[in-house]
Amino acid sequence: STDRNEEDAYLDIVFLNKDLDYLKKIQRLNPEFDPHNKFVNYRYNTIHYMSGVCRSLALKSLTLHRAVNYLDRLMGSDDFPTSLHRLAASACVLVAAKFEEHPSKVPRVDQVMEMITGIGSKDQLLAAEKLLLQKLNWNASCATHLHFSHCFMHHGVSHHCDTRHGRPL
Amino acid sequence: MVVKCESRVSGKVMVVKRIKKMPSVSGDASDEDEAGADQGFPVRYLREACLLRACNHPNVMKLEFVTYHEGQIELFSEFVGLNVEDYISSLSDEYFTRNKQKHEWVLQLGRYFMKQVLKGIDYCHSIGILLRDVKPRNFLISSDGTLKLTGFVLARFSLLPEEPLTQQVVTLSYRAPEIILGGTYPVYTAPVDIWSAGCTFAEMITGRTLFEGDSEIGQLLKIFKLLGTPSDCNKSFCFEVPSYIELLPQWQPQSLSERLEGLCDEGVDLLSRMLLYHPCSRITARDALKHPYFQGDHSLMKT
8 A cells, every 4th residue: 555655646746747837838937036126125015016906906816926927027127217116017917917817807997097096197007018018028928926836735635536627636 | 800911021921910990098988999998908819919929839820929009909920821611611512422532531631630620729728728719710721731720819828726717708609518508607627629629520521510509508409419418417517507408308319420421430439529518528639639530640642
C-alpha cells in the first residue's frame, strides 16, 4: 500500500504540473520587479485604491489581481506622472473587468467615473484604456498568484482520479 | 465588415475586420452603436483580439496587429481563404451521394479536416481558452489545405473554479444540450466545443447541418430524435433539468451510421463519442486525436 500511496502522490504531482503548464507559459508576460522604478513608492497606495474600486463595483478577486498585473506591466515601462497613477489604475480595472467578468457584471464607464471623481475625465479614462491595451500589445493574458492559488486549492481538496466533465480537477 | 487588403510595406496579404466607427466619447446617445456605446473598447472585440494574440498554432488564424484610433477598431489577420461552410456549399450533390467516387473523396477530406479541427481545439483548450463558437464557418481553408480556426468573439479564458457563464453562446445548430438546458447561467466547460466539433464533422461528411432547429426547444427535439431522449442517468448532465423534458416523447437512439452513409465504423464511433449527452463522458480533443479513426496515413488523393 505504501507503493500505491507513492504512486498516487506522484500522479497528483504529474496532474498538477500539467494544469500549471499553461499558467507558467502565460506567466512569462509578467514584469520583473524593478526596485529602482519610481512607481514602487506609490504601488502600495495605488493597489489599495484599486482594491476599493473593485470592492465598490462588486468585482471578483481575480479581476483585481489581473488589474494589478496590467498596472505593473504598464508602469514598468513608463515614467507616469504621479497625478495619473489612479487614472491608469482605473483603466486597468476597467480592462480587467471586461476580460474577466461576466458581460452583465462589467461596470459601465459611468460607474468607474463615479469612483474617480476629481482625478480625470471620461475622455482621459478612455484614452488611458487605449494606451494600456497598446502597451499590453493586445495580449491581456496573464497568470497571477491567484490563478496559481486556485489551481493548488483545487488540487488540495481533490484526488487525481476526481474528474469534472471528464477532466482531472 | 471584413475586407481583404495588402500591406504597402511588406506586400503581405491580410484580412481586416473593421468594426463600426465608435462615437466620440463626448458624443450624444444617438451616436451609440454596437461597437462603442460609449463604453470604451467593446468587451467582445477585446476578448477576440486578446485571445487571438495569445494563440500561436498552425491551426489557429494569426492576428497580426490591431489598430484603434478615432473610435475605429481594425483587426488585421493573416489572409487564409474560403471557410469550410462555403466550401461544402460549393460542392455538388454528387460529392455527398453514396458509392460515388467523389463521395469517397469527401470522406477522406472530412478526416483530413477533422484532424486539424481537433488540433486547433486541443491547442486552445490546453491554454485555457473555451471557444464557444465552433462551426464550419469559423474554419478557414488555406491554399495548402491547412485549416485555421477563427471566430473568437465568444471565446473566453476558462479557469478553475468553474463558474456560471452566459447562455447566449454557440450558434444554435452547434449548441451543446447542457447549454440549452442549463438555464440562464449554465455551467459548462470544454466539452461544449467538442459537441460543436462533432456537428461540424457530420456536416463535412453529409453536406447538411446535423441538427437544424429553429428554436432552442426545436433544437433539442432534433437532437433527441437522432440520439434518443436522454435517460434519467443522462439527464444529470445539467444541474436543473427543465420540467418540460418529462413531457417529450421517448425517442430511441437512431443509427448514426445510417445517417452518415459511407463513414467507416471508426468515424461513426468517434462521432458518437463526441455527441454524448453527458459532458463527463464526451471525448476530449486530445483523446479524439488518438482515436483509431486518425491512425495510419490518410493523405488526400487528387480528384
